[in-house]
Amino acid sequence: MSSISVIGAGAWGTALAQVFANNNHDVTLWAREDALAQYISTHHENNIYLAGTPLHPHLKCTSDLSLASRAQDILMAVPAQFMNDVLARMAPQLTSSQSIIICAKGITKDSLELLSDSARHHCPTNPIAVLTGPNFAADIARGLPSASTLACDDAAQAKRIQHHLTSKNLRLYTTNDMIGAQVGGAVKNVIAIACGILHGLKMGESARAALVTRGLAEMARLSVRMGGQRETLMGQCGIGDLMLTCSSTQSRNFSFGARLATGEEHAPSRSVVEGVHTAYAAYHLTEKLNIEMPIVNAVHGCIYQHKSVKDAVHNLLDRPAREEKE
Amino acid sequence: MSSISVIGAGAWGTALAQVFANNNHDVTLWAREDALAQYISTHHENNIYLAGTPLHPHLKCTSDLSLASRAQDILMAVPAQFMNDVLARMAPQLTSSQSIIICAKGITKDSLELLSDSARHHCPTNPIAVLTGPNFAADIARGLPSASTLACDDAAQAKRIQHHLTSKNLRLYTTNDMIGAQVGGAVKNVIAIACGILHGLKMGESARAALVTRGLAEMARLSVRMGGQRETLMGQCGIGDLMLTCSSTQSRNFSFGARLATGEEHAPSRSVVEGVHTAYAAYHLTEKLNIEMPIVNAVHGCIYQHKSVKDAVHNLLDRPAREEKE
Numbered sequence: 001m002s003s004i005s006v007i008g009a010g011a012w013g014t015a016l017a018q019v020f021a022n023n024n025h026d027v028t029l030w031a032r033e034d035a036l037a038q039y040i041s042t043h044h045e046n047n048i049y050l051a052g053t054p055l056h057p058h059l060k061c062t063s064d065l066s067l068a069s070r071a072q073d074i075l076m077a078v079p080a081q082f083m084n085d086v087l088a089r090m091a092p093q094l095t096s097s098q099s100i101i102i103c104a105k106g107i108t109k110d111s112l113e114l115l116s117d118s119a120r121h122h123c124p125t126n127p128i129a130v131l132t133g134p135n136f137a138a139d140i141a142r143g144l145p146s147a148s149t150l151a152c153d154d155a156a157q158a159k160r161i162q163h164h165l166t167s168k169n170l171r172l173y174t175t176n177d178m179i180g181a182q183v184g185g186a187v188k189n190v191i192a193i194a195c196g197i198l199h200g201l202k203m204g205e206s207a208r209a210a211l212v213t214r215g216l217a218e219m220a221r222l223s224v225r226m227g228g229q230r231e232t233l234m235g236q237c238g239i240g241d242l243m244l245t246c247s248s249t250q251s252r253n254f255s256f257g258a259r260l261a262t263g264e265e266h267a268p269s270r271s272v273v274e275g276v277h278t279a280y281a282a283y284h285l286t287e288k289l290n291i292e293m294p295i296v297n298a299v300h301g302c303i304y305q306h307k308s309v310k311d312a313v314h315n316l317l318d319r320p321a322r323e324e325k326e
Numbered sequence: 327m328s329s330i331s332v333i334g335a336g337a338w339g340t341a342l343a344q345v346f347a348n349n350n351h352d353v354t355l356w357a358r359e360d361a362l363a364q365y366i367s368t369h370h371e372n373n374i375y376l377a378g379t380p381l382h383p384h385l386k387c388t389s390d391l392s393l394a395s396r397a398q399d400i401l402m403a404v405p406a407q408f409m410n411d412v413l414a415r416m417a418p419q420l421t422s423s424q425s426i427i428i429c430a431k432g433i434t435k436d437s438l439e440l441l442s443d444s445a446r447h448h449c450p451t452n453p454i455a456v457l458t459g460p461n462f463a464a465d466i467a468r469g470l471p472s473a474s475t476l477a478c479d480d481a482a483q484a485k486r487i488q489h490h491l492t493s494k495n496l497r498l499y500t501t502n503d504m505i506g507a508q509v510g511g512a513v514k515n516v517i518a519i520a521c522g523i524l525h526g527l528k529m530g531e532s533a534r535a536a537l538v539t540r541g542l543a544e545m546a547r548l549s550v551r552m553g554g555q556r557e558t559l560m561g562q563c564g565i566g567d568l569m570l571t572c573s574s575t576q577s578r579n580f581s582f583g584a585r586l587a588t589g590e591e592h593a594p595s596r597s598v599v600e601g602v603h604t605a606y607a608a609y610h611l612t613e614k615l616n617i618e619m620p621i622v623n624a625v626h627g628c629i630y631q632h633k634s635v636k637d638a639v640h641n642l643l644d645r646p647a648r649e650e651k652e
Contacts (some may be wrong), residue, residue: 134531145530145538146535147533147536207571212565212566213473213561234559
C-alpha cells in the first residue's frame with residue numbers, strides 16, 4: 001500500500017505528488033486519461049499540465065482509480081466541479097481508516113456545498129481534512145519553499161497528517177476550522193478575478209490592495225455565516241492565498257479577470273478557471289444566506305449577467321465607505 | 327485659516343495635499359526646504375519628490391511652519407524619525423481645537439514610541455488621529471482610487487475627520503485602535519524588506535506569500551502586546567498595506583530588500599527607507615517586550631549585525647512550523 005495517493009494529475013496534483021516523492025514517500029498519482037498516466041510513468045514528466053519539470057523516478061502514475069485508492073492518505077486534487085463524481089467512484093473501495101484530504105478549492109455548483117461536505121457525504125466514517133494555501137504548482141514542483149494550512153476538525157488526525165505530509169519545502173500549519181479554510185481557498189479565486197479586472201483597467205496597485213482587503217472581509221463574512229471562524233482567514237489559507245493569487249499574472253484567475261476587462265474574454269460556459277465556477281456558487285450562497293458580498297456580486301454580474309466591467313468596478317469603488325463594514 | 331495643512335512635502339505629503347486640493351479644500355503644504363516650497367508655488371509641481379505630476383493651481387506651499395500650523399486638520403507627513411522635532415516646533419503655535427493626523431509610518435528609534443504617542447506628548451489637549459493604508463503616492467496623486475484606515479480613539483472626532491477628508495479617490499474606513507493601525511503601518515515596511523530579500527534570492531512567489539502571512543502574525547503579536555487589537559490588522563492598515571508593499575518593486579522597502587539580497591546594498595546609516603529604521607526600533611521593542619518576531623529579527627540581523635542574508639532566510643524557512651503559532 002502506497003503511503004500517499006494524489007487523485008488528479010493537473011499541475012497542482014502533480015506538484016504535490018512530486019513533493020512527497022522527493023521526501024521518500026511511496027506515492028501514486030492518478031490521472032484520468034490513460035495516455036497521460038502512461039506518459040508520466042514512462043517519461044517522468046507531465047507533458048500536459050506541468051511540462052518541463054522532471055518528476056521523481058519513483059513516482060508512479062496510473063489511470064486505475066482502484067489502484068490509487070489504497071493509500072493511507074488520499075489527496076483529492078481534481079477540479080472542484082468533478083470532486084463529487086470522483087469521490088462517488090472511490091468511496092466503495094475505501095476502508096474507514098484511510099484519510100481523505102481535499103486539495104482543490106471551490107464550492108460545488110449544484111448543491112452549494114463545501115468539498116469536505118461532499119467527502120463526508122460519500123465517506124461518512126473516514127477522517128477528512130483540507131490542505132490549502134498559497135502554492136503555485138510550478139514553484140512547489142521545483143522545490144521552492146512554501147507553506148499551507150492543514151485543516152481538520154479531529155486534532156489527533158490533524159497532528160498525524162501534518163507529521164506525515166510536512167516536507168522539506170512544504171510547511172503545514174494546522175487549524176480545526178475546515179469551513180474557514182475552504183471558504184478562503186474558494187472565494188480568493190473570485191477576488192483574484194476582480195483584481196485582474198482592476199489590473200486590466202489600469203486602476204493602480206493601491207486600488208487593488210484596497211480591494212483585496214475588502215475581499216478578505218467578504219470571505220470572513222461568508223465563513224462566519226457558514227459556521228467557520230474569522231480568525232482562520234488570517235492564515236495561509238486566507239491572507240497568504242489572497243496575497244499570491246491577487247498579485248500575479250501567473251494566476252489563472254487574475255489573468256482571466258484582466259482579459260475580461262480588456263474584452264479579450266467573455267462569459268465562459270466550460271472554463272478551467274476555478275473562480276468562474278466559484279463566482280456562480282458564491283453568488284447563489286449570498287442569496288441563500290442573505291449576506292452582502294459586493295465583490296462576488298460584481299464578478300458574478302460581469303461573467304453571468306453580461307454587466308459592463310467598468311460599471312461594475314465603479315459601483316464597487318464609488319460606494320461610500322461608511323455604509324459598509326471593512 | 328486653511329481647512330487642511332499637510333506638513334512634509336515628500337511624495338506622500340504632496341500626493342495627500344493634491345487629493346484635498348482636488349476636492350476643493352483650501353490646502354497648505356509645508357516643505358522644509360525654502361527652494362522646494364517656492365518651486366511648488368510657482369510651477370505647481372514637486373520636481374524633487376513627485377516629478378511629472380501637475381499639482382492643483384490653488385495648492386499653496388510654504389516653508390514657514392507657523393503659516394502651515396493654522397488649519398483645522400493638520401496632517402503630519404514628515405519621515406517618522408523627524409516627527410518629534412517638527413511636532414516640538416509646531417506645538418506652541420497650536421490651539422487645542424486643531425487635530426493632528428499622523429500620516430507617517432514608523433516607530434521612534436530612541437524612545438521606541440508610536441508616532442501618536444509623540445504627538446500626545448507634545449500636544450496633550452489636541453485630538454490626535456492616524457491615517458494609514460495601502461497608498462502609492464504616484465497612484466493617489468494621479469487620482470486613481472484608494473482606501474485607507476483612519477484611526478482615532480475619539481469616535482466623534484473620527485467621524486468628523488472621516489467626513490472632512492473623504493475624497494473622490496480616497497475612501498476612509500474608521501477604527502478606534504490607533505495602536506494596531508500604527509503597528510501595521512510601521513512593521514509592514516520591515517516585512518516588505520524581507521519579501522524583497524526573498525525576491526532577490528529568487529525564492530518564488532509562494533514563499534513570499536507564506537512569509538507575508540507570518541509577517542501579519544508578527545505584527546498582530548506586537549500590536550496586541552502594546553494594547554492594540556489583532557482584528558485591526560485585517561483592515562487597510564494591515565492586510566491592505568502588506569498586500570501593496572510586499573508585492574511591488576514600486577515599494578522602496580521591497581526594492582531595498584532585493585538589493586540587500588543581491589549584495590548591491592549594505593547597512594545604511596542614514597537611509598530614506600523607513601523599514602530600515604523600523605527594523606531597528608521593532609527589534610528593540612521585541613527585546614523590551616519579550617515577544618517573538620522572527621522576521622523582524624532576521625531583517626534586523628541582516629542590516630545591523632552583518633548577518634548573511636542567505637543564512638537569515640534559511641533560518642526563517644527551515645524552522646519547523648509546529649513550533650510557532652501562525
